[in-house]
Amino acid sequence: MCVTEKLVAPKPTLNKCSETLSSNNGTKPQTLSSSSEAVINLDQGDPTVYESFWGKAGEKCTMVIKGNELMSYISDLRKPCWFLEEELENTIKRLHRVAGNAVVDDRYVVVGTGSTQLYQAVLYALTTGGTAPDQQPVPVVCAAPYYSQYADETDFLRSGLYKWAGDAYAFDKEGPYIEVVTSPNNPDGTTREAVVISSPADQGKVLYDLAYYWPQYTPITRAADYDIMYFTFSKSTGHAGSRIGWALVKDEEIARKMTKFIELSSIGVSKDSQLRAAKIMGVICDGYQDFKSDENSENFFEYAHQLMADRWKRLREVVARSNVFSLPKYPQEYCLFHGEFTESFPAFAWLKSKEGAIDEDCEKFLRESYKIVGRGGRRFGADPSYARLSMLSREEVFQQFLDRLQSINNGTVSNGNY
Numbered sequence: 272m273c274v275t276e277k278l279v280a281p282k283p284t285l286n287k288c289s290e291t292l293s294s295n296n297g298t299k300p301q302t303l304s305s306s307s308e309a310v311i312n313l314d315q316g317d318p319t320v321y322e323s324f325w326g327k328a329g330e331k332c333t334m335v336i337k338g339n340e341l342m343s344y345i346s347d348l349r350k351p352c353w354f355l356e357e358e359l360e361n362t363i364k365r366l367h368r369v370a371g372n373a374v375v376d377d378r379y380v381v382v383g384t385g386s387t388q389l390y391q392a393v394l395y396a397l398t399t400g401g402t403a404p405d406q407q408p409v410p411v412v413c414a415a416p417y418y419s420q421y422a423d424e425t426d427f428l429r430s431g432l433y434k435w436a437g438d439a440y441a442f443d444k445e446g447p448y449i450e451v452v453t454s455p456n457n458p459d460g461t462t463r464e465a466v467v468i469s470s471p472a473d474q475g476k477v478l479y480d481l482a483y484y485w486p487q488y489t490p491i492t493r494a495a496d497y498d499i500m501y502f503t504f505s506k507s508t509g510h511a512g513s514r515i516g517w518a519l520v521k522d523e524e525i526a527r528k529m530t531k532f533i534e535l536s537s538i539g540v541s542k543d544s545q546l547r548a549a550k551i552m553g554v555i556c557d558g559y560q561d562f563k564s565d566e567n568s569e570n571f572f573e574y575a576h577q578l579m580a581d582r583w584k585r586l587r588e589v590v591a592r593s594n595v596f597s598l599p600k601y602p603q604e605y606c607l608f609h610g611e612f613t614e615s616f617p618a619f620a621w622l623k624s625k626e627g628a629i630d631e632d633c634e635k636f637l638r639e640s641y642k643i644v645g646r647g648g649r650r651f652g653a654d655p656s657y658a659r660l661s662m663l664s665r666e667e668v669f670q671q672f673l674d675r676l677q678s679i680n681n682g683t684v685s686n687g688n689y
Contacts, residue, residue, distance in 0.1 A: 308642050309642065309671075310642045311642060311643045311671055311672050311675060312644045313643065313644060313645050313660040313664060313668075313672060314644045314645060314646050315661060316457075316506070316618055316619060316663050317511060317661070317663060317664070318506060318510075318511055318618075318663040319509070319663065319664060319665045320509065320578065320582075320662070320663045320664060320665065320666075320669075321509030321575060321578075322509070322665065323666075324509075324569075324571060324574050324575070325509070325510075327569070328554060331554050332550060332551050332554055334546060334547060334550045336543060336546070341542040341543060341546070344538060344539055346542070350379075351379050351381070351523055351526040351527045351530055352379065352380060352382060352526060352530045353530065354382070354530075354533075354534075354538075354539030354540055354542075355381070355382045355540075355545070356542055356546060356549065358545075358546060358549045359382060359515075359517075359545040359546065359548055359549040360380045360382075361549075362548075362552045362553050362556070363375075363380055363517050363549075363552070364380070365552070365556045366552045366555060366556055367494075367519075369559050370485060370486055370491060370572065370608060371491050371608050372481070372484050372485060372486070372491050372494060372495060373481065373484070373494055373495045373496075373500060373519060374494045374495065374496040374519075375519060378519040378520060378521060379519075379520045379521075379522075379523055379526035380517055380518070380519060380520075381520055381526050381529045382516070382517050382540050382545060383501075383515075383516045383517065383518070383540060384514045384515075384516070384533075384537060384540055384541075385503055385504075385505065385511075385516045386480065386482055386502070386503040386505075386516035387420075387424060387516075388536065388537070389501045389516045389517070389518050389529070390421075390424055390478075391424065391428070391532065391536075392518075392528075392529040392530075392532040392533055393478050393499055393501070393518065393525075394411065394425065394432070394433050394449065395430075395432065395528065395529070395531075395532040396526075396528035396529045396532065397409070397433075397449055397476045397478070397525070398430075398432035398433045398447075398449075400528075408430065408431055408432060408434040409433045409434070409449055410434060410435075410436035410444075410447075410449070411425050411433050411434065411435055411436055411448070411449045411450075411451065412436045412437060412438065412439040412442045412448060412449070412451070412467065413438070413439055413450065413451040413452070413453065414439040414440055414452075414463065414466045415437075415438040415439075415440065415651065415652035415653055416456070416458055416459055416648070416653035416657070417438070417451070417453065417456075418451075418453055418457045418458070418480070418651070419458070419646055419650035419651050419659075421451060422435045422437075433449065437652065439465075439466045439467050440466060442467055444467060444469070444475065446474060447475070447476075448467065448476070449475075449477070449478065450465050450466070450467050450475065450476070450478075451477075451480060452464060452465050452477060452478070452479050452480065453480040453482075454479065454480075454483075455483045455488055455489045455615060455617060457480075457482070457618070457619060457659075458619050458621050458646070458651050458653075458657075459599055459617075459619075459621040460483075460488075460599065460601065460615050460617025460618075460619065460621065461599070461601075462489070462615075465477045477497070477498070478499045478500070479495065479497045479499065479500040479501070480500075480501060481495055481500050481501065482501075482502060482503045482505075482506045482507075483506055483617065483618055484502075485572070485575075486572040486576055486606065486608040486609060487572055487576040487578070487579050487616065488506075488615065488617055489615045489617070490603075490604040490606035490609075490612075490613050491606050491607050491609075492605065492606070492607065493607070498520070498521045498522065498525075499519075499520055499521070499525065500519050501516060501517065501518040501519070502516065502517055502519075503515070503516040504516065504517075504548050504552075506618065507552075508551055508552065508555065508571070509663075510547075510548065510551060513544045513547055514541070514544060515540070515544050515545065515548040554571075555570070555571045555572070558571060572608065573609075576609070576613075576616070579616035579618075579662065580616050582616070582662050583616045583662070585673055586620060586662070586673065586676075589676050589677050589680070590622075590676070592680055593676075593679070593680045594628065594680070595624060595625060595628045595629065595680065596622050596623060596624055596625065596628075596633075596679075597622075597623045598620060598622060599621055601614045601615040601617075602614065616662075617662065619659045619660060619661055619662060620659070620660045620661075620662055621657060621659055622645070622657065622658050622659075622660055623656055623657050624636065624656045624658075626656075632647055632648070632649075632655030632656065632658075633645075633647065633648065633655065633656050633657055633658040634646065634647030634648070634655070634658040635655075637658060637660075641675055641678070641679060642675075643660070643672060643676070645659055645660040646658065646660075647659075
């Protein structure tokens with residue numbers, strides 16, 4: 272019998288610097304003269320923030336896979352996505368019904384190795400089948416600021432079927448096109464809809480990346496109901512290492528074409544990961560089903576929502592005292608899941624340097640002067656005064672980020688403690 276092992280990622284060692292940063296009595300913040308302090312890497316949205324919750328879950332999330340189980344490529348050849356495990360399909364639909372964030376009835380579920388593979392699969396599905404010998408690659412656009420990886424992912428395969436065409440606001444449509452809508456948006460956390468005005472003659476297609484449309488990040492104002500929308504296990508529960516994403520698709524032919532892409536690129540998706548995802552999502556659903564019978568139960572979405580709200584409160588308090596940076600403001604909306612008005616608490620901080628506060632772009636200043644690694648605005652088709660910083664790190668990393676950000680406001684470093 273093969274029992275899955277519990278793997279715990281090592282926590283980073285954060286070295287403290289022993290320098291003192293003196294003030295120049297000016298309006299611009301000081302920079303460090305040495306690289307001895309630890310680098311705080313907030314470039315990627317690695318969701319280790321939820322480790323504490325899942326650590327408390329104990330054996331509820333443990334699963335055992337026997338040596339003779341899950342050996343076949345095939346799950347069910349009668350379905351468009353023939354490698355999708357039925358247990359995962361049912362649990363995905365159950366989780367969406369609990370969160371109230373997406374319509375799942377009369378939808379085909381396509382599972383992928385994270386949302387990255389699904390993105391490529393959708394592009395393939397929407398552009399195959401053309402008959403014209405001189406067919407040009409279909410432009411793919413997204414309203415800026417857009418997810419920084421879209422451009423690289425779109426052009427990575429150098430496909431003759433589609434190509435990256437940049438900012439949807441600047442797109443001069445003529446013929447077929449594909450618009451990607453990320454909502455809540457990565458990097459700035461705003462709620463999005465399509466911006467390219469399409470008519471049937473335009474042959475425009477829209478796909479919705481809803482990776483962050485979960486109750487911990489944003490008010491759930493309605494159940495999303497689009498032709499193609501995809502989600503990811505990594506951002507919904509924090510289990511990025513399992514590499515599971517899924518799409519909810521109305522059109523059976525599109526679902527079959529997406530499946531064909533995944534078949535050609537990876538011959539399906541790990542069944543071990545599928546069942547682990549189903550197990551963990553099932554634990555979330557069970558928590559809400561058993562809530563009334565267990566007064567001591569702690570439900571995931573409430574836990575995660577409170578955690579994100581606390582982090583944003585602490586960050587805003589630091590930035591409010593700053594003459595260097597600012598943050599976006601998000602309107603309060605009525606959340607159907609929480610049953611109250613709440614604002615957004617995005618997975619990333621879209622930090623902006625105030626005009627005249629620093630000489631360099633925001634990302635360069637944070638990285639070179641304070642060893643805070645974020646992702647600069649240019650990567651998102653935006654102004655370099657912006658930088659995206661992850662809010663999903665472990666608590667000790669997040670706290671050191673706040674301390675260091677406070678030191679930029681104060682202009683001093685004392686005994687290595689920011």
